[in-house]
Amino acid sequence: MDSALVSDGTYVRDTVRTSVKLLIVGHFAVGKTTLVGTLSEIRPLRTEERMTQAGALIDDLAGVPGKETTTVAMDFGRLTLSEELVLYLFGTPGQHRFTQLWHDLSRGALGALVLADTRRLEQSFDIMGFLEEQKLRYAVAINQFDGAPAFAEEELREALDLLPSTPLIFCDARDRTSSTRALITLVEYLIAVQNGSIREF
Amino acid sequence: MSAARRERALVRPHVVTGGRARPTRNIFDLVTLVMAARSDLNGLNPEKRRVLELCRGGALSVAEVAGHLSLPISVTKVLLSDLVDSGHIVTRVGGTDDGETSTRLLQEVLDGLRARL
Numbered sequence A: 001m002d003s004a005l006v007s008d009g010t011y012v013r014d015t016v017r018t019s020v021k022l023l024i025v026g027h028f029a030v031g032k033t034t035l036v037g038t039l040s041e042i043r044p045l046r047t048e049e050r051m052t053q054a055g056a057l058i059d060d061l062a063g064v065p066g067k068e069t070t071t072v073a074m075d076f077g078r079l080t081l082s083e084e085l086v087l088y089l090f091g092t093p094g095q096h097r098f099t100q101l102w103h104d105l106s107r108g109a110l111g112a113l114v115l116a117d118t119r120r121l122e123q124s125f126d127i128m129g130f131l132e133e134q135k136l137r138y139a140v141a142i143n144q145f146d147g148a149p150a151f152a153e154e155e156l157r158e159a160l161d162l163l164p165s166t167p168l169i170f171c172d173a174r175d176r177t178s179s180t181r182a183l184i185t186l187v188e189y190l191i192a193v194q195n196g197s198i199r200e201f
Numbered sequence B: 001m002s003a004a005r006r007e008r009a010l011v012r013p014h015v016v017t018g019g020r021a022r023p024t025r026n027i028f029d030l031v032t033l034v035m036a037a038r039s040d041l042n043g044l045n046p047e048k049r050r051v052l053e054l055c056r057g058g059a060l061s062v063a064e065v066a067g068h069l070s071l072p073i074s075v076t077k078v079l080l081s082d083l084v085d086s087g088h089i090v091t092r093v094g095g096t097d098d099g100e101t102s103t104r105l106l107q108e109v110l111d112g113l114r115a116r117l
């Protein structure tokens, strides 16, 4: 066996008993890959699935002559949170809403962090609407890009049409502490909703 | 025929999965951890050998197996399902079920994240 893989921490520790996942979603170039890479303890991995435009998964292009196909990629990373628990982060554009891949991603996910860019807020509407349809709880993190307009939190809440309970945070996906805080805010919210201490709608 | 069924009819099995497009059982979440239970490679096709060779080193999630081997998730699940059936692979822990996640688990996630600051 490849002992290099063992020694460099490729494998999950023997003591781990539980694995959970969070989704990192948002439009193209909003910082998903960056955030996963900033937080992951393993070199981030990537998988690709080919599907027809209609969303059917295809394993063999030859099987669907004349069909337009798209490739849906996602990247993901891993954080060992304790001796017994690992967290996986899946970065995904969410443009594959009717597919098996989306079902795989959302099933059992604890929640989602929506990344947004103040230069293109409208591009986040679709994904937030979709998460709501899927009953997946989310927090929104504004990634602050150089030269992007700065808005007050209240303006952003209004522009994004956020519920009063939905957390809105500012984040730099290149920074480990900042990205970790964004996830902490999300998980605190998930706990508060679960406890009934804040109302979701 | 349902829309989902019609989509499925379009699926053409990939050769590496031995003619099937989906696993016999849907036991795998993307974060289900799998590891090798047997190390003999006899009778396995090359793709299954690659999966088993990777999984002999320790536990990995289904998604990581797919990523390391550059295989689509769908194909990876079929291969793993066969390898579970033949006793080569065991699942160690599942992802969470469709049901509500416990507050205790969320608290453990929170504690683990806070400890990284």
Ligand SMILES: Nc1nc2c(ncn2[C@@H]2O[C@H](COP(=O)(O)OP(=O)(O)O)[C@@H](O)[C@H]2O)c(=O)[nH]1
Residues within 6 Å of the ligand: A026, A027, A028, A029, A030, A031, A032, A033, A034, A035, A091, A143, A144, A145, A146, A171, A172, A173, A174
């Ligand atoms: N200033 C700034 N740049 C960022 C941030 N996050 C990502 N970027 C940059 O934005 C570009 C696109 O990011 P990427 O992670 O590939 O986006 P993705 O398409 O959502 O995966 C890269 O050049 C990143 O370095 C951020 O929080 N702040």
Ligand SMILES: [Mg+2]
Residues within 6 Å of the ligand: A032, A033, A034, A075, A091
């Ligand atoms: Mg990306």
